[in-house]
Amino acid sequence: MSNAAPAPRGPADRPTSPHLQVWRWHITMATSILHRATGIALYFGALVLAGWAVALAMGPDAFALYRAALASPLGQLVLFGLTACLFYHLANGIRHLVWDAGRGFDPKGADMSGAAAIAFGLVAAVAIWIVAIFQGGAG
Amino acid sequence: MVSYRTPLARARGLGSAKHGSGHWVAERVTSIALVPLSLWAVCSGLTLTRVGYQGAAAWAHSPLNAVLSILLLAVGFKHLEGGIRVVIEDYMHVPMTRNVALLANLFVCTLVGALAIFCILKVAFGAAAIPA
Numbered sequence: 063m064s065n066a067a068p069a070p071r072g073p074a075d076r077p078t079s080p081h082l083q084v085w086r087w088h089i090t091m092a093t094s095i096l097h098r099a100t101g102i103a104l105y106f107g108a109l110v111l112a113g114w115a116v117a118l119a120m121g122p123d124a125f126a127l128y129r130a131a132l133a134s135p136l137g138q139l140v141l142f143g144l145t146a147c148l149f150y151h152l153a154n155g156i157r158h159l160v161w162d163a164g165r166g167f168d169p170k171g172a173d174m175s176g177a178a179a180i181a182f183g184l185v186a187a188v189a190i191w192i193v194a195i196f197q198g199g200a201g
Numbered sequence: 202m203v204s205y206r207t208p209l210a211r212a213r214g215l216g217s218a219k220h221g222s223g224h225w226v227a228e229r230v231t232s233i234a235l236v237p238l239s240l241w242a243v244c245s246g247l248t249l250t251r252v253g254y255q256g257a258a259a260w261a262h263s264p265l266n267a268v269l270s271i272l273l274l275a276v277g278f279k280h281l282e283g284g285i286r287v288v289i290e291d292y293m294h295v296p297m298t299r300n301v302a303l304l305a306n307l308f309v310c311t312l313v314g315a316l317a318i319f320c321i322l323k324v325a326f327g328a329a330a331i332p333a
Binding site: 098101102104105108109111112115116118119121122125126129145148152155156158159162190193194197 | 229232233235236239240242243247250251253254255257258261270274277278281284285288313314316317318319320321323324
C-alpha cells in the first residue's frame with residue numbers, strides 16, 4: 063500500500079463502559095455506578111464481619127478489643143457507611159431483579175425506582191442507627 | 202484479504218464457553234437469598250450491640266443464629282466473589298494481572314469465608330477460646 067495506514071488499535075485503546083467522558087450524568091447512570099461502588103465497599107464490610115467472628119472465637123480479650131475498635135468514632139463512621147452501602151445495594155439489587163423479570167424499563171419508572179433506592183439506602187441506615195443509639199450503645 | 206479458513210472455524214472458540222449463564226444465574230440466586238439473610242444480619246447486629254462477649258457467645262450458641270450466620274457468610278462471600286469478578290473482568294485487560302486479580306479475589310473470598318464459618322462453628326459448639 064502507498065498510503066500509511068493508521069496504527070492498528072487494540073482493545074486497550076477502546077473506551078470502556080461506562081463512558082463517563084461522553085455521557086450526560088443522569089440518575090440511572092449514578093445508580094449503576096453506585097451499585098458497583100457499594101458492592102466494592104461491602105467487600106471491606108465482609109472482612110469486618112469475618113473479623114468479628116474471628117475475634118469472638120479468639121475469646122473475651124480479643125473480642126473486647128475488636129468491640130472497642132468498632133465503638134471508636136472511626137469505627138462508628140465506617141459501620142454507618144457500611145450500613146448505608148448495604149441498604150442501598152439491597153434496594154438496587156431488588157431493582158435489578160425486577161428488571162430481570164422484564165419489568166420497570168420505562169425511563170420514568172427507572173428514574174423513580176433509582177431515586178427510591180438511593181433514598182431507601184440513606185433513610186434505612188439513619189433509621190437503624192437511631193434505633194441502635196436509643197437502645198443504648200453501638201459497636 | 203482472502204482467508205482459506207471457513208467462517209465457522211474462525212468463530213469457534215471465540216464465543217460462549219457454555220457457562221456464562223451459570224455465573225449470571227448464580228449471581229441472581231445468591232442475591233435473592235441475601236435479601237432475607239442481610240435483613241436478619243442487621244437485626245442481629247442491633248441485638249449484638251447491647252451485649253458483650255458472654256452475650257455474643259450465647260447468641261452464637263443458638264442453632265438458628267449459628268446456621269443463619271454460616272449461610273450469610275457462605276452465600277455472601279460467594280456473591281461477593283461473583284460481583285468483584287465482573288468488575289475485574291470489565292476493567293482489567295492485561296491477561297496476566299487480570300488472572301492474578303481473579304485468583305486473588307477467589308482465594309481471599311474462599312479463605313476468609315471458610316475462616317469466619319469455622320470461627321462461628323467453634324463458638325457454636327462451645328469449645329474453649331483459641332489461644333491468641
